[in-house]
Ligand SMILES: C[S@@+](CC[C@H](N)C(=O)[O-])C[C@H]1O[C@@H](n2cnc3c(N)ncnc32)[C@H](O)[C@@H]1O
């Protein structure tokens with residue numbers, strides 16, 4: 001069982017916080033899509049695992065025409081072994097989802113939309129440099145629900161200038177639709193973004209971590225009261241609506257990455273394509289090695305296991321840890337986790353060690369103290 005990720009490397013404009021790979025020029029679009037189809041054909045040769053999920057991420061996949069989306073899906077279906085009812089998600093920006101696009105998408109094999117709302121607050125959206133406003137977002141969700149029932153929205157909390165009152169207002173708006181899935185990310189200041197530049201120049205002041213935690217805490221309690229399950233730090237879903245694609249990543253399943261900057265994982269090694277549209281096209285067209293590869297050491301595998309275990313509701317099973325990595329490594333984990341159990345950031349439930357609410361929010365920092373170092 002595996003997932004297939006297709007990276008669409010175009011955006012209308014650059015959001016100030018984002019350092020995912022994209023170009024605002026659509027010039028090479030045709031060549032990139034035909035290269036992706038070629039990459040699908042190449043990567044399918046000898047690939048035995050059943051593909052359960054296809055995920056169009058970006059960049060902005062909703063910028064593609066339905067013909068382009070269909071041609072990519074067809075290439076996957078024609079070349080890979082596909083499960084009976086694959087989850088096929090498309091990330092979409094609200095300003096792309098007009099009625100005719102939604103109609104076309106609902107007639108395609110796409111069966112899940114992940115809409116980048118980010119905020120219902122126009123001040124936030126301006127600061128983010130988004131290409132839509134809150135009115136577009138509301139209309140877009142109303143319209144999308146006429147065509148899709150499996151919809152997720154992305155939100156960003158911890159915005160500069162936000163506070164608990166503005167975040168609660170934002171969240172209440174998002175909860176109006178009783179959606180099946182909400183992904184909410186704490187704003188991170190990524191290198192080489194406009195946001196980083198503004199913060200360095202003190203034009204924008206980031207929020208202190210404790211205030212960001214207050215927003216996570218408010219959201220967590222509110223969403224759990226409404227029967228959402230926080231199955232991963234940033235992911236809240238109603239029962240039966242967990243993202244199969246993202247759960248695959250966290251449960252260590254294999255995935256095939258297609259397109260510039262995409263990553264692949266075969267159970268032992270991770271490889272990643274070049275993050276440059278022009279180089280990607282020329283490499284694929286010339287049948288050149290278009291990715292870098294890294295074999296995961298035992299230590300890398302342990303570190304990833306800890307990282308995902310702390311982020312997710314599945315936690316870390318001590319017996320599983322011992323079986324996978326041996327008694328010595330399990331002892332290291334137990335010894336290092338003691339102080340977090342005492343401070344109630346980690347909780348023991350029989351054989352499982354999980355993060356508490358606060359622990360989940362701080363899971364990156366906790367994980368780094370539980371990691372082993374490659375020698
Ligand atoms: C890479 S984007 C692609 C989706 C789509 N292009 C969009 O913007 O709606 C996926 C999601 O990552 C989140 N994201 C990207 N950069 C982030 C950052 N620096 N901090 C927090 N969330 C971020 C946003 O919520 C975004 O919707």
Ligand code: SF4
Nearest residue numbers: 011014015018058059
């Ligand atoms: S958040 Fe989405 S739309 Fe904005 S730059 Fe990143 S990928 Fe593009």
